[in-house]
Amino acid sequence: VRVEIVAVGSELLLGQSVDTNSTVIAAHLAEAGIDCQFQVRVGDNVERIAMALRAALARADAVVVCGGLGPTQDDVTREAIAAVMGVELREDRDAAALVRAAFARRGRAMAASNLRQALVPVGASIIPQRLGTAPGLVCPVGDRVVYALPGVPRELEEMLERAVLPDLRRRAGSAAVILSRTLRTAGLAESVLAEILEPRFRALEASGPGAVTIAFLASGVEGIKVRLTVKAPNQVEAARALDAEEEEVRRLLGDAVFGVDDETMEAAVGKLLREGGRMLALAESFTGGLMASRVVALAGASEWFAGGVVTYASEAKRRVLEIEVDGVVSGRTAAAMAEAVRSLFGADVGLATTGVAGPDRLEGRLPGTAFVGIALDGEPAEALELSLPGDREQVRGLGTLSAFDALRRRLLTRARRTA
Amino acid sequence: VRVEIVAVGSELLLGQSVDTNSTVIAAHLAEAGIDCQFQVRVGDNVERIAMALRAALARADAVVVCGGLGPTQDDVTREAIAAVMGVELREDRDAAALVRAAFARRGRAMAASNLRQALVPVGASIIPQRLGTAPGLVCPVGDRVVYALPGVPRELEEMLERAVLPDLRRRAGSAAVILSRTLRTAGLAESVLAEILEPRFRALEASGPGAVTIAFLASGVEGIKVRLTVKAPNQVEAARALDAEEEEVRRLLGDAVFGVDDETMEAAVGKLLREGGRMLALAESFTGGLMASRVVALAGASEWFAGGVVTYASEAKRRVLEIEVDGVVSGRTAAAMAEAVRSLFGADVGLATTGVAGPDRLEGRLPGTAFVGIALDGEPAEALELSLPGDREQVRGLGTLSAFDALRRRLLTRARRTA
Numbered sequence: 001v002r003v004e005i006v007a008v009g010s011e012l013l014l015g016q017s018v019d020t021n022s023t024v025i026a027a028h029l030a031e032a033g034i035d036c037q038f039q040v041r042v043g044d045n046v047e048r049i050a051m052a053l054r055a056a057l058a059r060a061d062a063v064v065v066c067g068g069l070g071p072t073q074d075d076v077t078r079e080a081i082a083a084v085m086g087v088e089l090r091e092d093r094d095a096a097a098l099v100r101a102a103f104a105r106r107g108r109a110m111a112a113s114n115l116r117q118a119l120v121p122v123g124a125s126i127i128p129q130r131l132g133t134a135p136g137l138v139c140p141v142g143d144r145v146v147y148a149l150p151g152v153p154r155e156l157e158e159m160l161e162r163a164v165l166p167d168l169r170r171r172a173g174s175a176a177v178i179l180s181r182t183l184r185t186a187g188l189a190e191s192v193l194a195e196i197l198e199p200r201f202r203a204l205e206a207s208g209p210g211a212v213t214i215a216f217l218a219s220g221v222e223g224i225k226v227r228l229t230v231k232a233p234n235q236v237e238a239a240r241a242l243d244a245e246e247e248e249v250r251r252l253l254g255d256a257v258f259g260v261d262d263e264t265m266e267a268a269v270g271k272l273l274r275e276g277g278r279m280l281a282l283a284e285s286f287t288g289g290l291m292a293s294r295v296v297a298l299a300g301a302s303e304w305f306a307g308g309v310v311t312y313a314s315e316a317k318r319r320v321l322e323i324e325v326d327g328v329v330s331g332r333t334a335a336a337m338a339e340a341v342r343s344l345f346g347a348d349v350g351l352a353t354t355g356v357a358g359p360d361r362l363e364g365r366l367p368g369t370a371f372v373g374i375a376l377d378g379e380p381a382e383a384l385e386l387s388l389p390g391d392r393e394q395v396r397g398l399g400t401l402s403a404f405d406a407l408r409r410r411l412l413t414r415a416r417r418t419a
Numbered sequence: 420v421r422v423e424i425v426a427v428g429s430e431l432l433l434g435q436s437v438d439t440n441s442t443v444i445a446a447h448l449a450e451a452g453i454d455c456q457f458q459v460r461v462g463d464n465v466e467r468i469a470m471a472l473r474a475a476l477a478r479a480d481a482v483v484v485c486g487g488l489g490p491t492q493d494d495v496t497r498e499a500i501a502a503v504m505g506v507e508l509r510e511d512r513d514a515a516a517l518v519r520a521a522f523a524r525r526g527r528a529m530a531a532s533n534l535r536q537a538l539v540p541v542g543a544s545i546i547p548q549r550l551g552t553a554p555g556l557v558c559p560v561g562d563r564v565v566y567a568l569p570g571v572p573r574e575l576e577e578m579l580e581r582a583v584l585p586d587l588r589r590r591a592g593s594a595a596v597i598l599s600r601t602l603r604t605a606g607l608a609e610s611v612l613a614e615i616l617e618p619r620f621r622a623l624e625a626s627g628p629g630a631v632t633i634a635f636l637a638s639g640v641e642g643i644k645v646r647l648t649v650k651a652p653n654q655v656e657a658a659r660a661l662d663a664e665e666e667e668v669r670r671l672l673g674d675a676v677f678g679v680d681d682e683t684m685e686a687a688v689g690k691l692l693r694e695g696g697r698m699l700a701l702a703e704s705f706t707g708g709l710m711a712s713r714v715v716a717l718a719g720a721s722e723w724f725a726g727g728v729v730t731y732a733s734e735a736k737r738r739v740l741e742i743e744v745d746g747v748v749s750g751r752t753a754a755a756m757a758e759a760v761r762s763l764f765g766a767d768v769g770l771a772t773t774g775v776a777g778p779d780r781l782e783g784r785l786p787g788t789a790f791v792g793i794a795l796d797g798e799p800a801e802a803l804e805l806s807l808p809g810d811r812e813q814v815r816g817l818g819t820l821s822a823f824d825a826l827r828r829r830l831l832t833r834a835r836r837t838a
Contacts, residue, residue, distance in 0.1 A: 013455050015446025016636075018439055022460070027434025036432050037467055041441070041458040048456055055474065217435075227435075282729070288715025289708035292729040296707025299778055299811060307735035309728050310701070310711040316726035316764055345735055359718055392718060 001172045002035045004056035008067035008077050009151060010043040021066045021156055028157075032165055033176035033231060044068055049080035057084070057144050062168060064160075067151030069134040071114045081139050081146055082121040092120040094128075095135050102133040127163040131155045136163065145171075178231045179238035183249060184259040186223040186405045190216055193224060196252050200245075212245040221397030223258075223265070255412055258405065265404045266294045272411040273304040278348035278377075282308030283321060283341035285328065285354035286370060290400045306345040311337070320344075328354055329365045331383030334373030338381040350375035353403050358392045368395050372403045374410055420591045421454045423475040427486035427496050428570060429462040440485045440575055447576075451584055452595040452650065463487055468499035476503070476563050481587060483579075486570030488553040490533045500558050500565055501540040511539040513547075514554050521552040546582040550574045555582065564590075597650045598657035602668060603678040605642040605824045609635050612643060615671050619664075631664040640816030642677075642684075674831055677824065684823045685713045691830040692723040697767035697796075701727030702740060702760035704747065704773040705789060709819045725764040730756070739763075747773055748784045750802030753792030757800040769794035772822050777811045787814050791822045793829055 005025050011017045022039045029036050038059065042052045049068065056063045068077030082089045096118035103110040117134040120126060127136030129150075136159045137148040147164045149156045185193065193216060194201075204211045210231065217225040228245050232238035250257055258268045273280055282291050292308040295301050311317040314328045321340040325333055334354050342350030355370025356362040368388040375381035384406055388398045424444050430436045441458045448455050457478065461471045468487065475482045487496030501508045515537035522529040536553040539545060546555030548569075555578045556567040566583045568575045604612065612635060623630045629650065636644040647664050651657035669676055677687045692699055701710050711727040714720050730736040733747045740759035744752055753773050761769030774789025775781040787807040794800035803825060807817045 012442075013445055013458065014449040015442045015444070016449075018437055018442045020437055023431075023434045023437045025434070026432055030433040030435075037462060037464075038471065039432065039460040043456060045456075052457065284708075284711075286715070287712075288720075289703075289711025289713075289727060289729065290715075292703075292708025292731075293706075293712045294708075296705070296709075296729070296731055296776070297812065297815070301707075302732055305731055307729045307731045307739065308708060309739075310708065310715070310726045312711075312715055312724055312726045313721055319765060320726065320728075320763055344739055346738060357715070393716065396716070 001061040001168055002037065002059070003029055003062045003064060003168065004060040005036060005039040006049070006052050006056055006063055006065040007039070007041045008044065008049055008065060009041075010045075010074075012041045013043045021151060021153060024153065024157055025064055025066065025160060028160055028165060029168075030178050032169060033178050034168055034172060044074040044076055046076045046079045046083065049077060050083045053080060053084045053146060057141055057146070061144055062171070063144075063146045064149065064164060065146060066149045066156055069117065069136070069148060069150045071111070071116050071134070075116070077148055078116075078119050078121065078137070081124070081137065081148060084146070085121050085123060085139060085141055087122040089119040090122055091115065091118050092126060095120055095126045098126075098128050098135055099133050102129060127159050129155065129159075130162075131158055138163070138167065176231050176233060177235055177238050178229065179235070179242060180227055180229045181242045181246060182217075182261050183226045183228070183246065183253070183257050184223055184261075184263065184265075185226060185253060185256045186258055186265065186401060188224070188253070188256050190218060190224055193226065193253070193256075197226070197249065200248055200252065204245075212241055214245075214249070221394060221401050223401065226253075226257075255409055258408060264294070264298075265401050265408070266291075267298060269404050269408050269411070270295070270298060270301065270304050272408060272415065273349065276411065276415065278304065279306045279345075280304055280349045280351060281306045281341045281345035281347035283337040283350065283352040283373075284308060284310050285312060285317070285337070285352075286357040287353045287396050287400045287403070288312055288357075290396055291351070291353070291403065294400065306347040309341055309344070327363050329356055329363050329369055329371065330354070331371045331373075331385060334371035335375070335381035335383040336373070338373030338375035342375045348377055349407070350381065351403060351407050353399055355386070355388075355395075355399060357395050357399075367392070370395070370399050370402075372399075372406050374407055376410060376414065420480040420587055421456065421478070422448055422481045422483060422587065423479040424455060424458040425468070425471050425475055425482055425484040426458070426460045427463065427468055427484060428460075429464075429493075431460045432462045440570060440572060443572065443576055444483050444485065444579060447579055447584060448587075449597055450599070451588060452597045453587055453591060463493040463495055465495045465498045465502065468496060469502045472499060472503045472565060476560055476565070480563055480590070482563075482565045483568065483583060484565060485568045485575055488536065488555070488567060488569045490530070490535050490553070494535070496567055497535075497538050497540065497556070500543070500556065500567060503565070504540050504542060504558060504560055506541040508538040509541055510534065510537050511545060514539055514545045517545075517547055517554060518552050521548060546578050548574065548578075549581075550577055557582070557586065595650050595652060596654055596657045597648065598654070598661060599646055599648045600661045600665060601636075601680050602645040602647070602665065602672070602676050603642055603680075603682065603684075604645060604672060604675045605677055605684065605820060607643070607672070607675050609637060609643055612645065612672070612675075616645070616668065619667055619671065623664075631660055633664075633668075640813060640820050642820065645672075645676075674828055677827060683713070683717075684820050684827070685710075686717055688823050688827050688830070689714070689717060689720065689723050691827060691834065692768065695830065695834065697723065698725045698764075699723055699768045699770060700725045700760045700764035700766035702756040702769065702771040702792075703727060703729050704731060704736070704756070704771075705776040706772045706815050706819045706822070707731055707776075709815055710770070710772070710822065713819065725766040728760055728763070746782050748775055748782050748788055748790065749773070750790045750792070750804060753790035754794070754800035754802040755792070757792030757794040761794045767796055768826070769800065770822060770826050772818055774805070774807075774814075774818060776814050776818075786811070789814070789818050789821075791818075791825050793826055795829060795833065
């Protein structure tokens with residue numbers, strides 16, 4: 001089957017909100033192996049919604065329309081579908097009962113206008129709501145079908161998974177499965193990654209259709225993602241193909257791969273610290289709390305994170321860390337900060353950043369000049385210099401990721417030496 | 420004129436990336452008072468892009484197409500436009516020179532494939548690039564026009580503002596101006612805001628067309644935005660109407676308004692601190708560096724920000740801040756942290772957070788239970804208790820905003836007392 005998506009809402013056309021609903025629907029369709037060639041956005045207007053639906057039905061077997069099912073006068077998706085079907089809207093007894101029950105469940109009085117949500121085009125059936133009030137609709141149009149879903153993201157996704165995707169799979173017969181896996185890398189430029197993985201590109205191309213494909217996604221400060229995608233008859237075969245390719249790619253990229261899918265750099269660092277039974281303390285200058293903030297965002301961080309200081313002013317470095325500061329932008333300062341914060345918190349590892357976030361120069365050094373200090377176990381601290389591109393926000397973001405990555409590589413080396 | 424937007428990219432149809440380009444274009448069109456009724460997304464496929472362009476040109480006077488102008492084989496927007504125009508692609512000498520110059524500027528060697536970016540449909544003109552390499556295109560189709568812009572967001576926006584919008588305004592003759600202004604509020608629920616502003620809604624409704632409209636935008640942890648919008652013959656009249664309405668709204672909402680448009684809560688706090696000549700120090704427990712990180716994101720923060728500590732483990736509170744801790748989740752601890760960090764950094768103001776981020780209870784208290792400590796000038800610290808809804812991320816975000824807001828209100832009161 002071929003599906004199109006129509007997102008309804010004047011706020012989309014005015015640029016007041018981003019259409020993430022279509023992205024969610026598209027991702028689910030892709031995962032189910034269902035083709036989608038067009039997506040359309042249209043305002044809260046009966047004629048134009050109907051126009052968009054007719055155009056989509058002329059090209060595709062099914063249309064998923066989202067938004068415009070609420071209780072107010074500008075929710076007109078129902079009317080547009082009825083016009084396309086050439087039928088009337090009628091209050092559906094089951095739908096009305098469900099709308100009433102949704103209000104009763106929350107102990108709220110119901111304004112009569114809410115019963116607009118129980119209007120159903122004659123011949124359509126409803127998808128009962130489980131989270132909100134507006135039911136979804138399954139509307140046959142000849143041998144094609146329009147699924148209407150509410151615009152509230154979690155309601156939409158719940159109905160999509162429960163009712164729409166199973167129905168589409170049935171219509172498609174045996175749909176293939178498209179599965180992706182993302183290997184997250186740091187420290188290598190896209191062109192370098194491409195060069196290293198060149199043998200894999202050639203091997204996969206030679207192995208013909210059904211092979212895994214590799215794509216690069218630059219993800220700003222979060223590094224470059226290497227996405228493996230495969231289309232297979234079922235989940236098991238798809239996962240097996242991805243496992244095999246992941247092994248090949250990891251063999252070529254080594255430590256540059258720090259995580260899979262949603263795994264962040266700080267989570268990778270935390271895992272290594274926990275395995276080694278080490279506690280971390282942070283001293284941040286230009287990253288200014290960004291590192292600590294990303295660590296504390298992880299549930300369970302208290303197992304390996306003691307705390308940190310943000311010594312933004314150089315006076316604070318002297319006063320709080322009690323270190324000599326000749327210059328803020330120096331490797332010596334970074335190393336001294338790492339040692340001082342480790343002992344201040346009684347931790348095992350001290351990690352420090354100092355540098356120039358911009359927009360102005362500092363101590364004559366260009367924005368993006370930065371140093372990372374690492375004090376590991378009882379040893380004296382080391383420092384490394386970074387040259388970070390971009391504006392203030394990027395420099396701080398890249399500095400955060402680079403500092404975590406430096407510690408990660410140091411901990412990996414240490415673990416191998418011990419093993 | 421009526422404009423449609425076509426966004427090109429298979430990653431959009433696969434749900435791998437969100438189409439923010441269309442949102443940016445739509446917002447600019449709306450601000451220029453230009454109508455946009457449909458937006459379409461299509462994959463990297465010549466026939467389907469051409470199909471989308473033809474459908475859009477049948478309904479609208481102009482089409483803005485974005486994406487698919489890069490150097491690789493899957494960038495085929497140029498080919499699709501040429502097909503719609505019924506002309507050939509030819510290498511444009513000026514465009515080729517500009518592509519070469521873009522590489523020379525960055526001191527990089529140019530692969531021959533990059534000259535694909537200099538291919539131009541016969542009869543079209545180019546929009547020179549200023550930031551990247553791919554030029555944009557202005558392509559007449561009968562009495563209509565297709566503007567092609569690169570998919571890189573900042574390149575797109577730069578060309579849109581420099582070349583596309585002025586050209587559209589010329590075509591439109593005297594377009595009206597739609598202008599919006601956002602008043603950012605904290606501390607009041609949407610229903611309370613609606614009740615307070617009820618007299619303004621009634622007055623504006625009574626004053627008929629051309630009046631300012633008011634809308635609420637819930638913005639998660641960033642509070643609720645009150646958006647004022649007006650359509651007027653020109654910029655000056657639009658701004659005057661917004662000024663007048665802003666004054667009315669501010670009179671009703673008072674200190675709940677903390678900023679306008681992009682002004683953040685921490686920027687509002689920074690402004691008050693700078694005006695009072697005070698330096699701030701932060702002690703963060705469950706917010707874990709989020710507060711410091713938002714402060715340091717502001718250029719010039721060093722004028723009013725001394726630094727901070729992240730005392731995540733309770734041992735760190737004792738060790739680094741040298742305070743007695745009976746319980747982490749208490750007003751006494753928050754107040755003690757605020758005083759201790761003020762004196763640790765030699766600052767004028769100490770601001771502290773401690774509480775339960777979740778997902779688990781702490782000291783028997785529910786996630787979302789939190790305390791803010793404020794030590795202002797030489798006075799003993801005060802504490803206030805918060806009850807924050809949501810998951811770990813929300814609790815930390817809301818805690819950050821609420822703590823800044825508490826300090827902001829305290830500083831406002833102080834400034835009035837002194838004045």
